[in-house]
Amino acid sequence: MPTFPNLTVLDHPLIKHKLHVLRDRRTPVKDFRDLVAEIAMLMAYEVTKGLPTEPVEFDTPLEHMTGEKVAGKKLALVPVLRAGLGMVDGILRLVPAARVGHIGLYRDHETLQPVDYYFKVPSGREQRDFFLLDPMLATGGSAVAACTTLKKAGARSIRLLCIVAAPEGVQKMLDAHPDVPIFVAALDRQLNDNGYILPGLGDAGDRLFGTR
Numbered sequence: 001m002p003t004f005p006n007l008t009v010l011d012h013p014l015i016k017h018k019l020h021v022l023r024d025r026r027t028p029v030k031d032f033r034d035l036v037a038e039i040a041m042l043m044a045y046e047v048t049k050g051l052p053t054e055p056v057e058f059d060t061p062l063e064h065m066t067g068e069k070v071a072g073k074k075l076a077l078v079p080v081l082r083a084g085l086g087m088v089d090g091i092l093r094l095v096p097a098a099r100v101g102h103i104g105l106y107r108d109h110e111t112l113q114p115v116d117y118y119f120k121v122p123s124g125r126e127q128r129d130f131f132l133l134d135p136m137l138a139t140g141g142s143a144v145a146a147c148t149t150l151k152k153a154g155a156r157s158i159r160l161l162c163i164v165a166a167p168e169g170v171q172k173m174l175d176a177h178p179d180v181p182i183f184v185a186a187l188d189r190q191l192n193d194n195g196y197i198l199p200g201l202g203d204a205g206d207r208l209f210g211t212r
Contacts, residue, residue, distance in 0.1 A: 004167075004170045004171070004174055004182075005174070005178075006170065006173060006174045006178060006180065006181055006182050007165070007170050007181075007182045007183075007184065007187065008181065008182070008183050008184070009184055009185070009186065009187055010042075010043050010046050010047075010183055010184065010185055011185075012042060012046070014042055015039055015042050015043065015185050016185075018035050018038055018039050018042075019039060019163070019164075019185050019186060021035055022035045022036065022039065022163070022201055023199065023200070023201045025202065027207075029207065029208070029209075029210040032207045032208060033086060033208050036086040036087060036090070036135060036163065036204070036208060037086065037087065037089050037090030037093075038090055039090070039163055039185055040086075040087035040088075040090035040091050040133070040161065040163075041090035041091060041093055041094050043161055043163075043183060043185060044090070044091040044094050044095065044131070044161070045094060046183070047131070047159060047161060047183050048075075048094070048095070051070050051071075051075070051129065052070070052071040052072060053068040053069060053070055053071055054068065054069060054070075054071035055067070055068060056068065056069045072127055072128075072129075073124045073127045073128045074097050074098055074099050074122075074128070075095055075097075075098040075099070075128070075129050075130075075131065076098065076099045076100070076101055076121060076122050076125075076128045076129065076130045076131070077091055077092070077098050077099070077100045077101070077130075077131050077133060078100075078101040078102065078103055078121055078130055078131065078132050078133065078146070078150065079100075079102060079103070079133040079134070080103050080104075080105050080132065080133065080134040080142055080143075080146050081102055081103065081104045081105065081106075081118065082106075082205045082208075082209065083134060083135050083136065083204040083205040083208060084103075084132075084133040084134045084135065085208075086135060086204070086208040087133040087134075087135060087161065087163075088100060088133065091131065091133075099122040099128075100122075101120055101121030101122055102118060102119075102120055102121075103116070103118065103119055103121075103132075103146045103149060103150075104116060104117040104118025104119065105117075105142045105145055105146060106142075109194075109195075113141055114141045114142040114144075114145040114146075116145060116149065119149055119153070121150070121153060121155075125150075125153055125154035125155045125156075126154050126155075126156050128155070128157070129157045129159070130150060130155050130157060130158045130159070131159050131161055132146055132147065132150065132158055132159065132160045132161065132180075133161050134146075134160070134161075134162055135162060135163045135164070135201075135204040135208075136162060136163065136164055136165070136197060136200070136201075136204050137160070137162040137164070137165035137166065137169040137170065137173070137182065137184065138165075138166050138168075138169050138191060138195055138196065138197050139166075139168060139169055139172065139191065139195050140168065140169035140170070140171070140172030140173050140176075141172070143160055143162075143169065143172075143173055144172055144173060144176040144177065147160070147173070147176070147177045147180050148176070148177075151177075158177075158180045159180070159181050159182075159183060160173065160180055160181070160182045160183070161183050161184075162182065162183070162184045162185075163184065163185045163186070163201075163204075164184060164185065164186045164187075164188050164197055164200060164201060165182065165184045165186070165187055165188065165197070166187075166188055166189075166190060166191045166197045166198075167187065167189075167190065168190070168191050169191075170182060170187070188200055
């Protein structure tokens, strides 16, 4: 398995445990949806370690003190529609004040190229940290297109969070956006001839919304 300078695999035991259940073809829609949210929350706990903080003064019930709060404009979560929606609620449980934008992209199943149809993200883009969310990084076409669109809109700090990724997609992101770090729960073996991740977990959108 290759190593990539832009990739961090988050191998926490709870993430590993939940991921194996997520992959199982017998896992029903409700459980799959819950697991995606739970894994996203666990991943976000690790990824947010790098957020800057600043001092803040306040009163406890007993005395005055100085604590810390996250600095700058609020974090922005940007799911790639539709499967990325499944990761939003889990992260919002951890960071309830985060803003949420949306990027509408889908992969043409014949050309495997991304097609965009919607874009709306919070203002103040130059000062925000953006978490781009998509459960699967397969060919990398959608992720590259989403990062390109975010950068054109003014985003300067982007992190890509995926649950599973293929080496081909990670490499494509490295070639196109080497400044965007990628965080995954697992780096899988390869893509098949149809552009699906192996061993993967199937079509994340279909399994999230019961349309398989």
